[in-house]
Amino acid sequence: MVYKVRSLITLTTDFGTSDEYAGVMKGVILSKNPEAKIIDITHEIEPFNVEQAAIVIERAYKYFPRNTVHIAVVDPGVGGKRKEIIVYAQGHFFVGPDNGIFSFPLKESKDVMVWEIERERLGIKEISSTFHGRDIFAPSAAILGLGNHPSEIGHPTREFVIIKELFPVERGEDIVGRVIYFDRFGNAVTNIPNSSVEEGVLEVMGRLLKFFNCYEEGEGVFAIKGSGGFVEISSKMEDVRKLLKIEKGCKVICQKRKR
Numbered sequence: 001m002v003y004k005v006r007s008l009i010t011l012t013t014d015f016g017t018s019d020e021y022a023g024v025m026k027g028v029i030l031s032k033n034p035e036a037k038i039i040d041i042t043h044e045i046e047p048f049n050v051e052q053a054a055i056v057i058e059r060a061y062k063y064f065p066r067n068t069v070h071i072a073v074v075d076p077g078v079g080g081k082r083k084e085i086i087v088y089a090q091g092h093f094f095v096g097p098d099n100g101i102f103s104f105p106l107k108e109s110k111d112v113m114v115w116e117i118e119r120e121r122l123g124i125k126e127i128s129s130t131f132h133g134r135d136i137f138a139p140s141a142a143i144l145g146l147g148n149h150p151s152e153i154g155h156p157t158r159e160f161v162i163i164k165e166l167f168p169v170e171r172g173e174d175i176v177g178r179v180i181y182f183d184r185f186g187n188a189v190t191n192i193p194n195s196s197v198e199e200g201v202l203e204v205m206g207r208l209l210k211f212f213n214c215y216e217e218g219e220g221v222f223a224i225k226g227s228g229g230f231v232e233i234s235s236k237m238e239d240v241r242k243l244l245k246i247e248k249g250c251k252v253i254c255q256k257r258k259r
Contacts, residue, residue, distance in 0.1 A: 006067045006093065006145050008037050012057055013073040013133065014045040021131070025071070025138040032142035039064075044184075048076040049248075050101050051166055052181035055189060057094070058104035059228030066091035069141045071133070072101045079129035084117040084136050085160060086150045093150075095141045097132070100163035107162050115154035122153060168192050171253075179233070179250045186239030187232045190252050194225040203253040204233060205244060223254075 009029060015021040022043045029036050041060050045053045053074040061070050075097045083098040089109035094102045098116075106112055117140055119127055127135040143153055168177035168191055177192040202209045202223035211225070212218040215236055221243055226232040231254065233240050240246065 006069050006147065007033070007035050008039065008065060008068045009033075009141050009145055010039045010041050010061070010064065010068060010070045011043070011073075012041040012045065012053055012060070012070070013043045014047045014049065014053070015043045015073070015133070017043055021133065025073075025133050028134055028138040029142045029145070032139060033145045036142060036145050041070075045074050046181060048074065049181060050074050050076070050099055051163060051191075053101050054103050054163065054166055055180050055191065055228075055230065057102070059230070061092055061094075061105070062090075064092070067093065069093040069095060069144050071137050071141045072096040073133040073137055074101060075099065075132060078132050082161075083157070084119070084132060084140070085157070086115045086117060086140065086144070086154055087160075088113045088150065093141075093144055095137050095144070098161050100161045100166070102160075103162045103166050106160060107167070113150075114157050114160050115150040116157045117154045166191055168196070168254075173255070175254045177231075177252050177254070179246060179248055179252060181248060182239070182241055183232075186241065187226070187234045188240050188246060188250075189226060189228070190231045190233070192231040192252065192254050194229050194231060197225065197231060197254055200255045202231065202233065203255060204250065205246060207244070208255075209233065 026038050053072055057072055077099055085098045087094040087102050089105035089112040122139045124135050168175045175196050177190045179188045180191050181189050209223045211223045221235045224232050224234050235243055
């Protein structure tokens with residue numbers, strides 16, 4: 001872990017942009033750390049879709065410099081018993097609820113360290129039961145961004161949530177996954193990594209889809225290795241939800257998996 005000022009902070013939430021929530025979080029961060037550079041990854045996660053947020057974070061964080069602080073707030077359990085945590089993995093910091101939103105760095109990193117945030121050490125007089133993004137996660141990220149060690153606002157823990165269903169499973173030579181979400185272009189993003197696929201077909205609702213290298217080559221509904229590192233179901237300028245009548249959570253099977 002590098003002990004230095006970490007001025008770059010990213011935000012991933014399901015807050016949208018029509019309300020004040022995302023802007024207020026930025027205000028809290030800048031009040032504590034005026035030199036912070038805040039980058040919006042997205043505020044358009046489907047409300048309460050923790051799995052989508054987990055995939056989006058995995059697709060995005062690797063393109064930021066080491067020691068970036070990533071806040072993620074998709075938190076259907078806000079105000080409940082779930083913990084608030086700081087994760088250090090793959091050279092990055094992650095701040096958010098302990099609900100599986102950081103499943104990928106937690107599972108895939110060999111150097112992972114986790115701290116449970118101690119609210120009383122943040123210096124916040126009153127903490128809302130419905131807006132921990134403002135009262136816990138934004139201040140925590142700002143404090144980290146100033147170069148403080150996570151142990152100054154939390155204690156180490158080895159207990160954290162990983163969503164097992166986010167990871168595909170092997171079945172013989174096949175790999176079985178799910179549709180996690182649909183992007184704004186109508187592509188279905190699955191949890192099957194591109195690295196698992198060399199050739200073959202993708203089975204969806206009993207239909208076999210060919211893999212194509214790019215959208216220009218694609219015919220009808222097809223499978224493609226998405227730019228974010230996960231297999232997608234696509235159709236040129238059409239919404240595959242309507243074409244295939246599929247929904248979030250739909251099972252997909254990649255046949256002839258790369259071994």
